Amino acid sequence: MKFKTMASLLGAAAVAGGMLVSGAASAEDKIGFVYVGPVGDHGWTYRHDIGRQAVVKALGDKVKTTYVESVKEGPDSERVIRQMAASGHKIIFTTSFGFMNPTLKVAKQFPNVKFEHATGYKRADNVSTYSGRFYEGRYVVGKIAGKMTKSNIIGYVGSFPIPEVVRGINAVALAARSVNPDVQIKVTWVNTWYDPGKEGDAAKALIDQGADIILQHTDSPAPLQVAESRGVWAVGQASDMNHFAPKAQLTAIIDNWDKYYVERAKAALDGSWKSMDTWAGLKAGMVELAEFNKAIPADVVKLASDTKAGIMDGSIHPFAGPFNKQDGTPAVAAGKNLEDGVLLGMDWYVEGVLGKLPK
Amino acid sequence: MVYITPILALTLTILTGMLLFSFLGVDPVEALRNFFIVPINNQYGATELLVKATPLILCAIGLSVGFRANVWNIGAEGQLTVGAIFGGALFVYFPETESVFMLPAMILLGAIGGALWAAIPAFLKTRFNANEILTSLMLVYVATLLLSLLVHGPFRDPDGYNFPESKIFTDSATMPILLEGTRLHFGSIIALLAVLTTWIMLAKTLIGFQVKVIGTAPKAGAYAGFSQKKIIWFSLLFGGAMAGLAGISEVSGPVGQLLPSISPGYGFTAIIVAFLGRLHPVGIIFAGLLMALTYLGGETAQINLGMPVAVTGVFQGMVLFYLLACDVFVNYRFQLNRFGKAA
Numbered sequence: 180m181k182f183k184t185m186a187s188l189l190g191a192a193a194v195a196g197g198m199l200v201s202g203a204a205s206a207e208d209k210i211g212f213v214y215v216g217p218v219g220d221h222g223w224t225y226r227h228d229i230g231r232q233a234v235v236k237a238l239g240d241k242v243k244t245t246y247v248e249s250v251k252e253g254p255d256s257e258r259v260i261r262q263m264a265a266s267g268h269k270i271i272f273t274t275s276f277g278f279m280n281p282t283l284k285v286a287k288q289f290p291n292v293k294f295e296h297a298t299g300y301k302r303a304d305n306v307s308t309y310s311g312r313f314y315e316g317r318y319v320v321g322k323i324a325g326k327m328t329k330s331n332i333i334g335y336v337g338s339f340p341i342p343e344v345v346r347g348i349n350a351v352a353l354a355a356r357s358v359n360p361d362v363q364i365k366v367t368w369v370n371t372w373y374d375p376g377k378e379g380d381a382a383k384a385l386i387d388q389g390a391d392i393i394l395q396h397t398d399s400p401a402p403l404q405v406a407e408s409r410g411v412w413a414v415g416q417a418s419d420m421n422h423f424a425p426k427a428q429l430t431a432i433i434d435n436w437d438k439y440y441v442e443r444a445k446a447a448l449d450g451s452w453k454s455m456d457t458w459a460g461l462k463a464g465m466v467e468l469a470e471f472n473k474a475i476p477a478d479v480v481k482l483a484s485d486t487k488a489g490i491m492d493g494s495i496h497p498f499a500g501p502f503n504k505q506d507g508t509p510a511v512a513a514g515k516n517l518e519d520g521v522l523l524g525m526d527w528y529v530e531g532v533l534g535k536l537p538k
Numbered sequence: 539m540v541y542i543t544p545i546l547a548l549t550l551t552i553l554t555g556m557l558l559f560s561f562l563g564v565d566p567v568e569a570l571r572n573f574f575i576v577p578i579n580n581q582y583g584a585t586e587l588l589v590k591a592t593p594l595i596l597c598a599i600g601l602s603v604g605f606r607a608n609v610w611n612i613g614a615e616g617q618l619t620v621g622a623i624f625g626g627a628l629f630v631y632f633p634e635t636e637s638v639f640m641l642p643a644m645i646l647l648g649a650i651g652g653a654l655w656a657a658i659p660a661f662l663k664t665r666f667n668a669n670e671i672l673t674s675l676m677l678v679y680v681a682t683l684l685l686s687l688l689v690h691g692p693f694r695d696p697d698g699y700n701f702p703e704s705k706i707f708t709d710s711a712t713m714p715i716l717l718e719g720t721r722l723h724f725g726s727i728i729a730l731l732a733v734l735t736t737w738i739m740l741a742k743t744l745i746g747f748q749v750k751v752i753g754t755a756p757k758a759g760a761y762a763g764f765s766q767k768k769i770i771w772f773s774l775l776f777g778g779a780m781a782g783l784a785g786i787s788e789v790s791g792p793v794g795q796l797l798p799s800i801s802p803g804y805g806f807t808a809i810i811v812a813f814l815g816r817l818h819p820v821g822i823i824f825a826g827l828l829m830a831l832t833y834l835g836g837e838t839a840q841i842n843l844g845m846p847v848a849v850t851g852v853f854q855g856m857v858l859f860y861l862l863a864c865d866v867f868v869n870y871r872f873q874l875n876r877f878g879k880a881a
Contacts, residue, residue, distance in 0.1 A: 217847065247840045249847045251802035254792035257721075258586055259837050265582075266841065277797070280706065300699055339798065340690060342700055370686055370798070526700040537690050 210234060210444050211263035212246040213256060215275035216373045222398030222417035223372065223434070224248065227274045227297075229418075230436030237441040241448070252277025257284055264289040270447035272440065273297065275372075276341070282306060293447045298343060300523065304454055309439060312460030313343075314350040314522075316432035316468055317394075318497035319461075319486045320414050321354025323429055323471075324392045325362050326479045327412055328355075334385025335366045336378055336395040336402050340537045342525040344396045350497045351394060352531040358482070364532045365390055375401035386411055392429075403427055412472075419469040430483075431469035438464060458519070462491045498522065503530045543868055544814055544825070547860035554856055564843055572842050573835035573853075585722035587830050589792055593618070593784040593801065595729045595826035597808030599736050600780025602817040604773035606740070607753040611774055613659065613674030614781040615805025616681035617652040621782025622789040623685055624651025626796040629711040630693045630704050640710045645728070645786055652782015653775045655681060660774035664767045670774070678805070686798045693796055704796035713791040725787030732780055737819040745772060781805060810858055829854065 212231050216224035231244050245263070250256050256278045263271050264285050270293040273282045279299035286294045286306045294306040302308055324333050333355060337344050348366060355362040365388060367381040374397075382393050382402035386409050393413040395402045403424035406413035413424055415431025439457065446452040459465040468487065471480050489495030500511035505528040511517050528536055555573075556566035578584045597614040604611045611617075625648035628640070658677060662668035689702045698705075713723035740746035752759040752769045760766065784804060793800055811829050815821030836850030 211841075245841050245844065247837055247847070250837075251799075253797060253800060253802070254589070254721075254788070255802060255833070255837075257792065258590075258834070259841075261582075262837060262841060276701070280794070339702060341702060370683070524699045537687070 207241055207243045208448055209263075209266070209268040210242050210244045210447075211268040211271040212244065213250050213259055213263070213271065213273045213275075213278060214246060214248040215252065215277065216249060216398055218246070218248050220373055220398045221400050221420060221423070224274070224398065226418050226434040227272070227436055230440040231272075233437035234440050234444045238444060238448070242444065250275075250278075253281075257281035260285045260294075261288070264292045268292060270295065270444060270452070272443075276343075293443075293452050295443055302454055302456060307443070307452075307454050307456065309443075309457040309459075310343075311434055311465040312458055313432060313434070313466055314346045314497055315460040315490050316466045317347045317350040318354045318490065318495075319468060319483050320394065320430065320432065321351035322358055322486050323475065323479055323483050324351065324394065324412070324414070325355030325357070325359040326482065327429065327475065328359070328362060328392050330389045330391045331359065331361045331363060332389045333362060333364045333392045333394060334382065334388070334390030335364055336381045336385070336393065336397055337366050337368045338372050338397045339370060340368060340526075342523055345525045345528070345536065346522055347396055348532055349525065349529045352529050353497060353502055354486070356531045362531060366532065366534055368537060369397060371397065373398045375399040378402050379405045382406060382413075383409070393427075400424070415469060421469060426474075428469070429472045429475060433467040433469055435465055435467050460490070461487060504528065505530055505532055540865075540868065541816060541818075541821070543864040544816065544821070544861060546864050547857055548828070550860040550864075551853065551856040554860075555853060558849070558852065559845075562845065562849075564845060569839060569843060569845065572839045574831060576842065577831065577834035577838045581717075582720055583834070585717055585720040587827060587834060588726045589721050589723070590833055591826040591830035592723075592726045592729045592791075593788050593804040594808050594811050594829055595822055596725075596732055596784035596787065597781045597805050598811035598815065598822045598826060599729075599732050599819060600777035601808055602812045602815070602819070602822060603736060603740070603749060604777045605753075605812060606817055607749045607769050607773045608756070609663075609770055609773045609777075610671045611656065611659070611674050611777045612671050612809065613656070613676075613678045613681075613805070614777065614784075614808050615801060615803060616674070616678035617655045617778040617781035618785035618788075618801055618805045619678075619681040619685050620655040621648040621652035621778075621785030622796065622800050623681075623688060623785075624648055624654075624782070625786030626704065626707075626789050627688075627693070629707050630796070633705055633708065633711075636708070636710045638710070641713070641790065644711060644790060645783065648782045648786025649779040650782070652785060653779040656774040656778025656781070657771075660771045663770055663774075670770075674774075682799070685796070685800070689796050689798050695795075702798050706795045707790060711790060712794065713787060721792050723787070723791040725783075725791045728783055728787055732783065733819045733823055740819070749773060781808075807854075810854070814857065814861060828857075832857075 214224040218224055218228040235244055247259050250259050260281055272295045274297045276298045279301055282294050282296045283301055286303050296308050298310045299308050335348055352364050367385055369377045369381050378397045378399050379401035382405040391411045393402050393406045395416050400420040400423035403413040403420050406427040407424035412429050413427045415428050417434050419431045421428050496516040498517035500515045501513040502510055504510045559566040559569040578587050601614055625644040628644050628647055659670040659673040662673050663670045693704045695703055695705045713725050716722045748764045789800055811825045815825035832853050839845040
C-alpha cells in the first residue's frame with residue numbers, strides 16, 4: 180500500500196513536470212479529462228491519458244489539456260466536472276461509467292460545453308457516449324486460451340458483474356469452447372476496478388483452483404505478475420503489460436482512444452461536434468491486440484490472426500448463434516447474431532462459465 | 539496549549555508544503571493560493587466546501603463521543619453505509635410516494651440503520667469483551683459488500699441496463715437545496731444541529747459527564763457508580779446514528795441514488811477530523827472544513843497547475859503527522875540521556 184502510494188506519487192510528479200511544460204503554451208482552448216484511476220495504473224486510465232497526449236500532439240499549441248486523476252465516482256466527480264466546465268473547457272471527457280449521472284447533471288447547467296462520457300448509455304444534446312467493443316478482442320483471446328490451456332480451466336478476475344464485464348467473460352467462453360469444448364471458466368469478483376492487492380490475490384486463488392490461464396477485467400498488472408511468478412499464462416488488460424510479465428503475457432487487449440479523442444476534440448473546436456454514440460472495435464482500431472507471445476505455436480497464431488481478420492471484415496461475429504445460456508436454454512438460434520441491445524444488457528452467462536452470476 | 543497545536547501543525551504543514559511545491563517546480567505562493575483560496579473564492583466553491591465537510595463532521599462528531607469515553611469505534615464507514623441502505627431502502631420500495639413524510643422517515647431510518655450496525659460491536663464488547671476496534675472495522679467490509687449485493691440485486695434500477703445502481707431519488711426523497719444553483723443541502727443543517735446537540739450533551743447532561751469521567755478515569759467512574767457498559771452502548775449507538783445520518787444525507791443529497799460505493803472513505807477520514815478537532819464539537823467543525831478544503835484544493839491544483847493527486851494525500855498526512863509530533867513535544871520534555879549513567 181505504502182509502496183503503491185509512493186510509486187504513484189513519483190510517477191505523477193514526473194507527469195506533472197511534463198504538464199507544466201505543455202501548460203506554458205500561449206492562450207488556447209482547454210480540453211479536460213476526468214480519470215477514475217491514477218494515470219500510472221498501466222491499464223484503463225493510463226490508456227486514456229495516452230489518448231490525451233495524442234490530442235496534445237495532434238493539436239499542439241492550439242489547445243491546453245488538463246486532467247484530474249483518481250476521481251471518486253459520485254459527488255466528487257460532479258464537482259470536478261463542474262469545475263472544469265466553469266473554467267473554460269470546450270470539451271470534457273469523463274472516462275468512467277460511474278461518472279454518467281454527474282456528467283449529465285453538469286451538462287445540463289453548461290449547454291455550451293461538450294461532454295464525452297465513456298461506457299455509459301445516457302446521452303443529451305451536449306453529451307456523447309463512446310466505448311470499445313472489447314469483447315471482439317476477448318473473442319480472439321479466447322481462441323488462444325482454449326488452445327493453450329492444459330488444465331482446461333481459465334481463471335477470470337472480474338471487477339463488477341455489469342454487462343460490459345459479463346460480455347467479455349462470455350466472449351472468451353464461446354471462443355475457447357469453439358476450439359476446445361472441455362474448457363471451463365472460473366470467475367472471481369473483486370468488486371473494484373483498481374486494487375493491485377485484491378487483483379493479485381484473486382489470481383492466486385484461481386491458479387490454486389487449477390487455472391493455467393489468467394484473464395482479467397481489472398486495471399492493474401498485478402494478476403499478470405502473479406501469473407509470471409507462478410508460471411502460468413495471462414493476458415494483459417487495456418494496455419500492453421508485456422514488461423510486467425514478459426514470459427506469461429500471451430497477448431493483451433489494448434484500448435486505443437487516440438484517434439477518437441483527436442477527432443472529437445477537433446470537432447468541438449471547429450464547431451462540427453454532434454451528440455452521438457460510438458461503439459467501435461477491432462476494425463476501427465479502438466480495440467487492438469498486443470504482439471503475440473513467441474511461445475504460442477504457429478498454428479494458434481494463425482487461428483488468432485484469422486479470427487481477428489474475420490471479425491474485422493465482418494465474417495465472424497463473436498456472438499453468432501447457435502449457443503446456449505449457462506442453464507442450457509438456447510440464447511440465439513443458428514444463423515443469427517446476438518443483437519447489440521441484448522449485448523448491452525447482458526446479465527447471464529453462456530455455457531462453460533462456472534458459478535452463479537451475482538445478482 | 540493543547541488547542542494551539544492544530545494551528546502550529548497547520549503552519550508547519552504549509553511551510554513544508556511550500557518546500558514541496560518549490561521542489562515540484564511550482565510557485566509556492568501560487569500553489570497555496572490554488573490549494574486554499576481559489577476553491578472557495580466564489581459562492582459555488584464555498585457551498586461545495588460545506589457539502590464536502592458535512593459527512594465528515596457528522597461522522598467525526600459521533601466518533602468524538604466514543605473516543606472521549608475510550609470506546610474506539612473505527613467503523614463509522616460501515617455505519618454510514620448501513621444508514622444509507624436503511625434510508626435508501628424506503629425510497630427503493632416506495633418510489634412513487636410523494637408524501638412530505640418521506641424524507642424525514644428516510645433520515646430517521648438512516649440514523650436507526652447506523653445505530654443498529656454499531657450495536658453489533660457494542661453487544662460483542664459488553665457481552666464477550668471483544669475488541670471494538672476489530673469488530674467495528676471488520677463490519678465496514680461487511681456493510682460495503684452488503685450494499686454492493688443490494689444494488690446488484692433487489693435495489694437495482696429495473697430500467698438501468700442491469701448496471702448496479704438504484705433509481706435516481708425523486709424530489710420528495712431528496713434533501714432540499716438550501717441555495718438555488720448550488721448543491722448545499724439540508725444535510726449541512728443536520729450536521730450543525732448534531733454538533734450543537736453533542737456540545738450541550740457533553741457540557742450539560744449527566745450522560746455527557748459520565749462519558750468524560752469514564753474516559754479519563756474509569757475507576758473513578760466505577761466508584762461513582764457509573765456503568766461502563768451503559769457508556770459503551772451509548773457511545774457506539776450515538777456514533778453509529780451520526781454516521782448513519784451522514785450516509786443518508788449523502789445518498790439523499792449529492793449522490794442522489796444508491797450506488798455500489800457511496801463514500802470515498804468519509805468514515806475513516808472522520809477519525810482524523812475528530813482528533814484534529816481535539817474531540818471538541820467546535821474544533822470538529824473547523825477540522826472538517828479544513829479537511830474538506832484539502833480535497834477541493836487538491837482538485838483545483840490538479841486542474842490549474844497540473845499537480846499530482848498524491849499531493850492531497852501528502853498534505854493530509856502532514857497535518858496529522860505534525861499534530862501528533864506537536865502533541866508529543868507539548869506533553870513530554872525531550873531529554874538526552876546517556877546509557878549507563880544512572881547505574
